Amino acid sequence: xxxxxxxxxxxxxxxxxxxxxxxxxxxxxxxxxxxxxxxxxxxxxxxxxxxxxxxxxxxxxxxxxxxxxxxxxxxxxxxxxxxxxxxxxxxxxxxxxxxxxxxxxxxxxxxxxxxxxxxxxxxxxxxxxxxxxxxxxx
Amino acid sequence: xxxxxxxxxxxxxxxxxxxxxxxxxxxxxxxxxxxxxxxxxxxxxxxxxxxxxxxxxxxxxxxxxxxxxxxxxxxxxxxxxxxxxxxxxxxxxxxxxxxxxxxxxxxxxxxxxxxxxxxxxxxxxxxxxxxxxxxxxxxxxxxxxxxxxxxxxxxxxxxxxxxxxxxxxxxxxxxxxxxxxxxxxxxxxxxxxxxxxxxxxxxxxxxxxxxxxxxxxxxxxxxxxxxxxxxxxxxxxxxxxxxxxxxxxxxxxxxxxxxxxxxxxxxxxxxxxxxxxxxxxxxxxxxxxxxxxxxxxxxxxxxxxxxxxxxxxxxxxxxxxxxxxxxxxxxxxxxxxxxxxxxxxxxxxxxxxxxxxxxxxxxxxxxxxxxxxxxxxxxxxxxxxxxxxxxxxxxxxxxxxxxxxxxxxxxxxxxxxxxxxxxxxxxxxxxxxxxxxxxxxxxxxxxxxxxxxxxxxxxxxxxxxxxxxxxxxxxxxxxxxxxxxxxxxxxxxxxxxxxxxxxxxxxxxxxxxxxxxxxxxxxxxxxxxxxxxxxxxxxxxxxxxxxxxxxxxxxxxxxxxxxxxxxxxxxxxxxxxxxxxxxxxxxxxxxxxxxxxxxxxxxxxxxxxxxxxxxxxxxxxxxxxxxxxxxxxxxxxxxxxxxxxxxxxxxxxxxxxxxxxxxxxxxxxxxxxxxxxxxxxxxxxxxxxxxxxxxxxxxxxxxxxxxxxxxxxxxxxxxxxxxxxxxxxxxxxxxx
Numbered sequence: 081x082x083x084x085x086x087x088x089x090x091x092x093x094x095x096x097x098x099x100x101x102x103x104x105x106x107x108x109x110x111x112x113x114x115x116x117x118x119x120x121x122x123x124x125x126x127x128x129x130x131x132x133x134x135x136x137x138x139x140x141x142x143x144x145x146x147x148x149x150x151x152x153x154x155x156x157x158x159x160x161x162x163x164x165x166x167x168x169x170x171x172x173x174x175x176x177x178x179x180x181x182x183x184x185x186x187x188x189x190x191x192x193x194x195x196x197x198x199x200x201x202x203x204x205x206x207x208x209x210x211x212x213x214x215x216x217x218x
Numbered sequence: 219x220x221x222x223x224x225x226x227x228x229x230x231x232x233x234x235x236x237x238x239x240x241x242x243x244x245x246x247x248x249x250x251x252x253x254x255x256x257x258x259x260x261x262x263x264x265x266x267x268x269x270x271x272x273x274x275x276x277x278x279x280x281x282x283x284x285x286x287x288x289x290x291x292x293x294x295x296x297x298x299x300x301x302x303x304x305x306x307x308x309x310x311x312x313x314x315x316x317x318x319x320x321x322x323x324x325x326x327x328x329x330x331x332x333x334x335x336x337x338x339x340x341x342x343x344x345x346x347x348x349x350x351x352x353x354x355x356x357x358x359x360x361x362x363x364x365x366x367x368x369x370x371x372x373x374x375x376x377x378x379x380x381x382x383x384x385x386x387x388x389x390x391x392x393x394x395x396x397x398x399x400x401x402x403x404x405x406x407x408x409x410x411x412x413x414x415x416x417x418x419x420x421x422x423x424x425x426x427x428x429x430x431x432x433x434x435x436x437x438x439x440x441x442x443x444x445x446x447x448x449x450x451x452x453x454x455x456x457x458x459x460x461x462x463x464x465x466x467x468x469x470x471x472x473x474x475x476x477x478x479x480x481x482x483x484x485x486x487x488x489x490x491x492x493x494x495x496x497x498x499x500x501x502x503x504x505x506x507x508x509x510x511x512x513x514x515x516x517x518x519x520x521x522x523x524x525x526x527x528x529x530x531x532x533x534x535x536x537x538x539x540x541x542x543x544x545x546x547x548x549x550x551x552x553x554x555x556x557x558x559x560x561x562x563x564x565x566x567x568x569x570x571x572x573x574x575x576x577x578x579x580x581x582x583x584x585x586x587x588x589x590x591x592x593x594x595x596x597x598x599x600x601x602x603x604x605x606x607x608x609x610x611x612x613x614x615x616x617x618x619x620x621x622x623x624x625x626x627x628x629x630x631x632x633x634x635x636x637x638x639x640x641x642x643x644x645x646x647x648x649x650x651x652x653x654x655x656x657x658x659x660x661x662x663x664x665x666x667x668x669x670x671x672x673x674x675x676x677x678x679x680x681x682x683x684x685x686x687x688x689x690x691x692x693x694x695x696x697x698x699x700x701x702x703x704x705x706x707x708x709x710x711x712x713x714x715x716x717x718x719x720x721x722x723x724x725x726x727x728x729x730x731x732x733x734x735x736x737x738x739x740x741x742x743x744x745x746x747x748x749x750x751x752x753x754x755x756x757x758x759x760x761x762x763x764x765x766x767x768x769x770x771x772x773x774x775x776x777x778x779x780x781x782x783x784x785x786x787x788x789x790x791x792x793x794x795x796x797x798x799x800x801x802x803x804x805x806x807x808x809x810x811x812x813x814x815x816x817x818x819x820x821x822x823x824x825x826x827x828x829x830x831x832x833x834x835x836x837x838x839x840x841x842x843x844x845x846x847x848x849x850x851x852x853x854x855x856x857x858x859x860x861x862x863x864x865x866x867x868x869x870x871x872x873x874x875x876x877x878x879x880x881x882x883x884x885x886x887x888x889x890x891x892x893x894x895x896x897x898x899x900x901x902x903x904x905x906x907x908x909x910x911x912x913x914x915x916x917x918x919x920x921x922x923x924x925x926x927x928x929x930x931x932x933x934x935x936x937x938x939x940x941x942x943x944x945x946x947x948x949x950x951x952x953x954x
Contacts, residue, residue, distance in 0.1 A: 130709050134730035158713045165704075165716060165728040167738050 102126040104148035130159040149178035173214030251410040259403035270392040281360045282353045288378040289364035300366045300374040308335040322381035328374040465803040466714030500642045507649040519559040530929045537910025542581035551588040556677035568643045569670045573609035580610025601676040610667040623648040700745035701725035705735040707753040732756025751780040759794035766795040775816040877927045886915040
């Protein structure tokens, strides 16, 4: 069979393609993040709610989840905490995104711990790197 | 509803199978008719034949005999007439025979064979001259011949023939009767068959159809009852799952730093959510009872404890309204009875709660008697446990009394609609009491208040075993470092449980499916597993069985938590090998109680009592206490605890004394003081009781004060045990 070469990616973004799951209740933000990560060459799936995320992550063998911090059914930090408690997901990288200013999130610092957090204002410049780091740091 | 019994009944004995099908029945009936008619015909023809043959035989004999005797007599009496050929003499001699009804022919001849006299018709008669006096039978007659002999000399002969006409007429008649009989039988058969065809068969068809329809209806009813039950279980699940989220998050929110206003809002929200849950529970309970699938679980329990527990639970509410709440047990009430304790609490709690709700001043009094069944129990002479709940409220108008125990009716039409509730409480009570074989009723008191009573059949038994239930043990929360594994597929449930568990100081791992749980237990070392029962794929029961199989007897407490509050769940949980169970929404108190129970006694006994029954024997007061004491962030200086433990017994003694001497001011003063110290230690239950007591002293009659004092002592006992346990735990941690 004639295998076609993988889609060319910009050289500066080199690195293994990852399976990324994006969870954000805001349709627009979700589309933006998905788009951005696809441009990086990752295989991206998305969910509008944290409910059922665990199953999706396990089934799709997701490497990194990108979570919105403020979601109605469950906040991203809580979901991150749950995922961290799941021995089956020890290899999973987590990145939080938020529309709030990072300086306002100091109250969450404990809860978030060492999880990467990216402001939605700075998605373009920081998300790609945060995702790759989360994948490496796993 | 009584409809619930009939489907089961019908299912047990399918009506249609009891009846043969219409076609088969028709064949059978036709055969039966044929057989009957044939049998009757045969019998009657046999009978007729018998009669006729006996008549024919006697007639034949008669004719033979007459013929024989006739010739003998004539040959003798007419010898001279024959010798002399004297015709008149011959006629005279034969006269007797020629006049006979059967006479056919007579002939006298001389020795030469010439006929001397011939009468009648001799045509067709056989010659009978072979043997003297022998009877020869022909188709027409019986003939006989004899020689006429004088002095040994044959002078002539005589022949006599008697007609068989009478005999033949008889035979003919017999034949005719036979034919007629057969015709009659055929007619009867035809009529019978016609009857079968035109009446019996249609009736059978209708019956058959009815039976089939009944069977079908029964099937449908059964299926719908099943569907209803399933629907209830699902509804229960569907409603409780989000309620779990709401209540859990509320609890968590209440633990955070809040402003006074926020706290008040959250308190109101919490109250509303709880009353919503109660309404949902009421409706589910009622529907479940209605669907007829309710299983009672009688167990040995102490009426005294049951009453005390219930009354204590309501002490606070009574105190808030300034009502006296008291309980009185007759000496005749046995120490232990066989009862479904949960249901008993539910019934009594409902009646007491109602009494408190509708009474604005005065008192609510619970009295319990035991003895031969009074007028309330239909079931005659069996001994009964009778419980009365009397209040000094407004009573219930006579016109409304008949509707009291009906579903969805609350007496207050408009004026008192301020009282919340589904109006299902009493209907549920009635159903429960009746399920327990008892009776419930209402009577207006002469003084104006209400008296609700219920009577249950009294089944005495050995006192309940409360061996391992020393209060302190339950609070020994785990000091080991092994985490707890939480298994739930729903992230919202997960986070609620995780946060609750962590607020109790536990480390938590999460598995989101039964399969994951099995794997996690294989690779990790867990102190306990909290298992959701309803999960897609491998559910909690299956996962538990699998884990038990893999552990091969190694101890690992598995606690089920389930949104189904239905009673069957207990059995399922136990059968699957789980040690205990929690109902969603998870309450912090219950969680703490179950955890301390499962983790506290580290070397678990080889044959643990069934978890569910242990769960029930636990006084709710203690769970509440456990939760209070475990509240995170509450600073409890050890010295203050020590002082509290040292002083309080003295104060309680003083309090009892003052109460006994009816020095109400003194009681109020001590209660106030105790309230302060208890409150500062976070012992809210005790503080509330103190407050209630303080309140009660302000009422001049001060009824029920004694009970409150007793409850207070009880509460302190438990509190002190719990505090000591905590102290010990702290000192062990502090000095390793």
